[in-house]
Amino acid sequence: MSESRKILITGVTGFVGRRLCARLKADARAVCCAVRRQSSNATEIVVGDIGPDTQWVEALRGADTVIHLAARVHVMNESMRDPLAAFQRINVAGTINLAREAVVAGVKRFIFLSTVKINGEETTADQPFTEQDAPHPQDPYGISKHEAEEGLRLLAEETGLEIVIIRPPLVYGPGVKGNFSSMMHWVAKGIPLPLGAIHNQRSLVGLDNLIDFIITCIDHPAAANQTFLVSDGEDLSTTALLRRVGQAMDKPARLIPVPMGMLKFGAQLLSKQAIAQRLCGNLQVDISKARNVLGWKPPVGLDEGLRRAVKGEAVK
Template sequence: MTVLVTGANGLIGRALCERLQQKKQAFRAAVRPGVPVQPGCDVAEVGELNQATNWCRALTGVDIVIHLAARVHVMHDKSADPLAVFRTVNVDGTLNLARQAVDAGVKRFVFVSSIKVNGEATKMGRPFTEADAPNPQDAYGQSKCEAEQGLRQIAMDTGIEVVIIRPPLVYGPGVKANFAALMRAVQRGWPLPLGAVHNQRSLVALDNLVDFIITCMTHLQAANQTFLVSDGQDLSTTELVRGMAQAAGVSARLLPVPVWVLQAGAKLLGKGDAVQRLCGNLQVDISKARDLLGWVPPVSVEEGLGRCVRG
């Protein structure tokens, strides 16, 4: 059995390829020309991801595709038509790959989507589930939703097995963007006005997500299913900061600023979305993964944060 990993140079792709190497699983890493990957990989260079990408070389002899490559969520997107740009990569590019995978005799297509297909926020104690109607709120989420719909249709038409995974925020060694910025602030001992945030958010450690992807590669019950995945332990932002501080061996300097004050200040500064992510709820229910696949997150939140801090 040979596995094709697209986006093999990304945060998830690197970790997945390392795990496949450890398991002595035959795989091929698909990357853009000139992009470095870890030594020892069978590499297939492909062009930009769109409806015209030629996957022939990459798909030769492949049984399973794990599709990670995507145009990811872009803060302050300056594109004249962001949805069109996202569709070119995340919809057209994904469905083109899936159709060529069918022609190449691939048995299973594992698509890493996003919890943004479900939406941006949940009510306290009412987590997202796989049965919820899609409710994407931005161009990225919409493009992932459309890709999922197209993949399901291809599965119905051709018989290829499709597995869809919707992770929330992924953290681990090499994480970037807002999570990395918050982690640096904690490590430097900066006082943070996040000591009175009593929300609940689901995250997924990189090791847990990789383990779940590998489970979905071959598990018979995963075929043609959609799964939400997380660490199985939700955190408030206050608890997250304390966990980061404990992992880094420093004291958490948290100021108990009321959430309404944070929201009012953020609105004045045009940072409302950022504060919503820090203060709002986003919970996911992983009961389906537990019950159908028997999957249990192998890494605790504490261990995941420790690995993230150590890099």
């Protein structure tokens, strides 16, 4: 592996990391993948668990760029007594420790995969989030990512390290898990869903579009010390999304037009307000900055992205 222009990537076993590593290797880029456990892959270096005391010297040797994807993400059944402290240990202290060691190693650029949750959980109609909005994180994950961003900006001012912060909304693609996977399963099985009368607007980003944007930020000079929101550039309602997923599967989505007020009331009775907010609320992002500053546009349309996601999803 060449020691020049080497890229160190964390979180390589995750949904985004696996695809990013494969793409960079296909492009003949020199890649080093930081992993928690030993493997036989020559491009991987074991660093163990990520935290404030992780040793990065070997992994950073010869690196020009760091792409930091690893994080403690949303936990459905949280078992920690102090969830915020658990998020801060990995997402804040672990990130800043890596960035400081990167400075010592001579790394020029540090790309940090953050989250739109820093902006907030919901937008008002036709007023998408922008990079200039005041941060409004509302859960421990979003708070920890915001604190990491602030720490990176301070470090950049102190040392000259170039940082690039990327805030994606929901990412979908082949192998996606969680709610998006469940949604594809419901449509594939023809399960009737009471989601046929939702008129919200939400932004998504396909995995290949996110990967393309990350790669753009590796070398683009105008990306230095910038924060970007990224999406597919097409917003749609939950109802429209389910129908488009059905089209990608060549199966009609069976949607019952239940009014949003009734859905929200039912969710409140069942203490499922957060789920109702994701299904019925607006969350839009404006990617004008990415277009104007970097000249970037999503290379994969939403319908093609959905076809790729469906093709990669083994529905049982």
